Amino acid sequence: MAMAMVMEELRIASTTWSWKPAPCWSPKPSAPVSRMPSSNGTWVALHRPYGPCSPSPTTTSPPSLVDMLRWDKLHTDAIRRKATAGGDVVLEPDKPIVDVQQSDYKMQASFGIGTGGRSGSSSSSSRISRPSAIDDPILAQPMSIDTSIDLPWIQCAPCPMPECYPQQNALFDPRRSRTSAAVPCGSAACGELGRYGAGCSNNQCQYFVDYGDGRATSGTYMVDALTLNPSTVVMNFRFGCSHAVRGNFSASTSGTMSLGGGRQSLLSQTAATFGNAFSYCVPDPSSSGFLSLGGPADGGGAGRFARTPLVRNPSIIPTLYLVRLRGIEVGGRRLNVPPVVFAGGAVMDSSVIITQLPPTAYRALRLAFRSAMAAYPRVAGGRAGLDTCYDFVRFTSVTVPAVSLVFDGGAVVRLDAMGVMVEGCLAFVPTPGDFALGFIGNVQQQTHEVLYDVGGGSVGFRRGAC
Template identity: 30%
Template sequence: MAEQMGSCKYLFMSLLMLFQVVQCRVLTVSEIVDVKLPHQPKSFRIDLVHRDSLISPLSPGNISSTARWKRVLERSNERLRKFQLDSRSYSDKVSDIKDAQAPVSSGTGEFLMKLAIGTPAVSYSVILDTGSDLTWTQCKPCEDCYSQPTPIFDPSKSSSYSTVPCSSSLCAALPQPGCSKSSCQYYYTYGDSSSTSGILSYETFTLTAQKLPQIAFGCGENNQGTGFSQGGGLIGFGRGPLSFISQIGPSVGNKFSYCLVSTSDPPSKTSPLIIGSAAGLNAKTFGFTPLIKNSVHETFYYLSLEGISVGNKALDIPAGTFELDSGGSGGIIIDSGTTITYLKQSGYDAVKQGLDSAVSLPQADGSSVGFDLCYTSAAAAFPSITFHFKGADYVLAKENYLYHDSTGVVCLAMMPSSDLSIFGNFQQQNFQILYDLDSSTLSFAPAVCDSL
């Protein structure tokens, strides 16, 4: 009897231990989502190619710097108008969309990156856009699609494709969600009649040979607007929940950085985009400033700009010029897809006057390109321009704010804006820019970008 009781006790303890082992393996859904699998990549390094580079599939060819900058300014002006429309009330947007004549589209970004979609994976060059959330590509069957340099994605040929249900929180995050046959439908307009619509879907994306399953993206079946014919789609790096970086961020440390080579560098040089743990700055000293959240327009990366100096002279800019107002309008954002910097009119006027006073040179006509303040002497001593962000100074040497025309004219690569200010990518060249979404900070340091 004693032996039987001992055996039963041993069996009971064994079962209890087994139950405890099984019990400790049961995880909640939220815990499963947060699990970092051992094989998950910690970082990606991807080459960005400027859309006008000779190695870009969208290259205009070997054109003059004047012609190139005219194209750049047209795209930047269109993008500014789109952003200003986005940052205002819905009723104002509808009125402007009805009255719009010139084609304006989002996705007029400046840098292309390569990725692959589906199983088997099909490669595309897409526009990187820190000013958009939705990642999308054109899909078959296409009711109305523009011409693109690569085949249109066919979801019927991918074994990993599925649609996002209407009940999903990602569907609810769309600005204009719809529902058809239990699948979420999206419709995006971009400031004029340009638009993309289709099915919000899940698919496997491949970056640098690493597969990322269940990425939500727009499968566009109806895409209209002359501004879209610029690649195989768009990858959104904005702050909203639908963006690519928001979806993969938790598994890669919620950070990314890029370092943009100069537009005057040889076309063979590319700009590194680093996502994940390797995105830290390669500098002993650097500046960092908070990323400001705008609950009305959560996509954009807002900064706190407290003032601007030309040389050692602080400019007389009215207090609050670059602040967000109570309705979520105004402020200043940093953007990868806008080339030049736009400043609210009073701030721009102060910079223009301050620079003109500092150089004491006769002005030149810059209307052939579209700039406002130009000179004929590039050899003159131009002062630095410092943007005083909260907690950090961003110092621009003349290479980061002067456009050099092929005729010898140099122009201030900044223009006025009626409301929203934008810190453009020309001012970001030869700086490594780190977006840390966990700490909501932007860090920056001068860098030799092609050596990172």
């Protein structure tokens, strides 16, 4: 007997597919714990910069889909170049730097940096209870979350224009924090910078981070207190105090909280205290998500995750988190795609926007998706570089086929309907070729808690977590 195709309804906020966020979703006291991280956990809230849940909403308009996907290609091309080059950027002088930024799908969170004039005894402990710096307008720093970079950094005073970018909140001034200090040259921490090291200045360790997509930051390597939530402070947290940038960064953030696999990342600096794992949930536009250190956000819920092994590849820099796809399901039916085409692996990434599949797999997905969507008129030529787009002007809701990603180890991850389409288009693109390095983008990760269990060697997925 033929299996019925699994379909999902996707409601359209506007007949023109312009994004109009609903009021911010907030959990009720009776809401199940799976919808919100435990109040006892070590976590911070995540939000989308243009969403109603943002604590510091921007006054500018959201970027267009064209601009976001243009940035996405630059970003993923740069990661591919760095991935097999020991982390060094392979320069291509014939290609001009394109000044674009990713904004709408980038996750952001507020972190407290420094201790300012607050009272309380200092401590060398990694976790202490003390008044929070998150709510202090001088110390609170909204930062983007990035799993493809190792070294956390924020802009610091003095930071004159045009060397720095104009951020919306006040610059962090290390001179006003009583726990701030520069990392001295010759110290172990300075030596561990490796490829991020940029020499010394006045016996202060200097750093340099090149994203490879036209953006870079440089300055002094510092230590200070990092407030994660009102009851959790990481003392002697190491980060870059940026005094110069290149390229275009979002004015709604002060810098980047980096979660890559290198020694300098937030994960590595807190692993001994909280555990060598973290998770996050990318929210839909009208919700809040979370970042949890040490494991699943609700604690003890690791068994509810569909897991796939982390891929260890000595030819790929340890910054990146690699997984391997084995197949794709559309409407509950496995597509006829040879698993070997996924051999290049895929990077789990918090800042890449849409998933990139091997061309063989993408063509099979496109064919099956178009067949299931035959009732809706397609847009000739596509939109914004996406080749499978639809005209939904006459519809208030649309039924789309369920799409699931099948990973090594048997994990089957069914995507949220908003993770299948973006602005009326199939939200996938092909990689440069079969066996090329792919990406699992954050559009597809929406509403899933993604667990990076680095110590356990796996990545887990839990649907409907935010």
